[in-house]
Amino acid sequence: MAQPVARALHAPLDVLVVRKVGMPGQPEFAIGAIATGGVVVHERGIATPFGSKHRDSQAFVRAAAMEREELERREAVYRAGRPPLDLQGRTVIIVDDGLATGATMVAAVRAARKAGAGTIVAAAPVASNEALERLGAEADETVVLNVPEALFAIGEWYDRFEQLSDAEVLRLLRLEHPAIERRE
Numbered sequence: 339m340a341q342p343v344a345r346a347l348h349a350p351l352d353v354l355v356v357r358k359v360g361m362p363g364q365p366e367f368a369i370g371a372i373a374t375g376g377v378v379v380h381e382r383g384i385a386t387p388f389g390s391k392h393r394d395s396q397a398f399v400r401a402a403a404m405e406r407e408e409l410e411r412r413e414a415v416y417r418a419g420r421p422p423l424d425l426q427g428r429t430v431i432i433v434d435d436g437l438a439t440g441a442t443m444v445a446a447v448r449a450a451r452k453a454g455a456g457t458i459v460a461a462a463p464v465a466s467n468e469a470l471e472r473l474g475a476e477a478d479e480t481v482v483l484n485v486p487e488a489l490f491a492i493g494e495w496y497d498r499f500e501q502l503s504d505a506e507v508l509r510l511l512r513l514e515h516p517a518i519e520r521r522e
Contacts, residue, residue, distance in 0.1 A: 340433035341510045343461065347431070352423040353511060354432065354449055355413045356442045357405035362397045366491070368438065371445035372402055372409055374422070375452050379445045415504050416511065426454035434462045435499075436492030437482070440469030447476045464495045 344351035359370040359380075370380040380398050432446045443460050450458050460477035466489040473480045484495070493499035502510075 339435055339463070340431075343431060343433050349431070350423055351511060353416045353507065354422075354446050355409050355416065356446045356449070357409045358442050359398060359401045359405050362401060368441040370398055370402065371441040372405055373445035373449035374409070374413060375449045377445050377449045377452060378402065379441050379448065381439060381441055412504070416507055418508075422453070424454075425450055427456040429457040429459065430455040431459045431461055432477075434460075436495060437462045437465035437469035437473070438489060438492055440465070440472040443469070444472055444476050447473070464489065464492065 341351055343349075354374055356371055356373040358368045359372060361367045361369045368381070370378065372378050380395070380402075430450045432443065432450060434443050434446070437443050437460075443462070447458050447460055457478045458476075459479045459481060460473050461481040463482070464484040464486070465473075465480075465482040467485060470480060470482065470485060
């Protein structure tokens with residue numbers, strides 16, 4: 339989703355690696371997230387889809403450790419030894435496919451802020467009201483096209499909602515073609 343935005347704005351495209359930390363037994367429901375730069379978001383006391391509250395910190399620590407391994411792997415593959423864009427003082431648009439709890443976007447915003455971004459715009463085609471509330475305190479601006487009364491799953495807003503392979507991410511970042519400059 340970020341590639342067409344970057345292309346339309348004639349802006350450089352980069353990846354900010356974030357991993358959702360899913361609830362044990364319900365891995366699609368985020369109880370937090372981790373991001374590049376050691377950013378950790380733990381949604382203590384978040385209401386689960388069944389109305390109970392998640393409070394198990396040890397379960398979060400275990401799940402986050404597993405996700406950290408995958409985050410580091412993806413960071414190495416996607417960067418291929420190249421440094422991230424210099425965000426110092428820049429306006430950064432972070433694009434996600436949708437925001438259910440908002441945990442991954444909050445982690446991304448915090449990571450961009452930690453990297454020195456001047457202004458951060460969080461953008462997604464669909465989000466829950468709860469996610470928008472969380473982002474209001476984090477991003478400088480939020481752009482969301484649809485905010486349904488009840489959002490059960492991001493995938494329900496798509497005809498096809500597959501995970502991108504590493505090869506597809508690399509293709510979109512144009513890392514497989516070193517001669518093509520993707521940074522300014």
